[in-house]
Amino acid sequence: xxxxxxxxxxxxxxxxxxxxxxxxxxxxxxxxxxxxxxxxxxxxxxxxxxxxxxxxxxxxxxxxxxxxxxxxxxxxxxxxxxxxxxxxxxxxxxxxxxxxxxxxxxxxxx
Numbered sequence: 001x002x003x004x005x006x007x008x009x010x011x012x013x014x015x016x017x018x019x020x021x022x023x024x025x026x027x028x029x030x031x032x033x034x035x036x037x038x039x040x041x042x043x044x045x046x047x048x049x050x051x052x053x054x055x056x057x058x059x060x061x062x063x064x065x066x067x068x069x070x071x072x073x074x075x076x077x078x079x080x081x082x083x084x085x086x087x088x089x090x091x092x093x094x095x096x097x098x099x100x101x102x103x104x105x106x107x108x109x110x
Contacts, residue, residue, distance in 0.1 A: 001098035005079055008043030009094070009102040012068050015041040017108060019058075019069075042074035049074075051089045065107035066094045 001009075019038040036058060040049040049071045061067050067083070072090050075082050079099050084091035094100040104110055 001102065005099055006102065007045075008076060008079055009099055011043045011045045012041050013103065013107070014045075015039050015047075016062075016068065020062075020108060038069060040071045040074055041068040042070040043076050043079070044074065047071075047074065053089060057086075061091055064093070065104040065110050066100045068092050068094075068103075 019041065022036065022038055034056070035052055035054055037050050037052050038058065040047050040051060051069060051071060053069065058069070061069055061084075068080070068091070070090050070092055072085070072088075075090060075092050080092040080094050082090050083093045094103045
């Protein structure tokens, strides 16, 4: 794994951790609206774009440690593939190998 690939993976894992804390804070509101706002989990350390997502979708996507929720167009094709496209967000899957292993290693749910 290159240093660039590692940094991208670490950035994505950091955003995923932020979103886990947001989910904790939004549990009450999520039960009222069935939605929550998360931070884009792309590999760009300067990105702070927000995405509104159904709690059900968030949980489904988070069940897979190699999946990340991003703003459309924020994918990085040499380390991940878009596996789901929605109007307000895309889901990317880390490529098999080191990138996927790092995503799984840094996933606090696994």
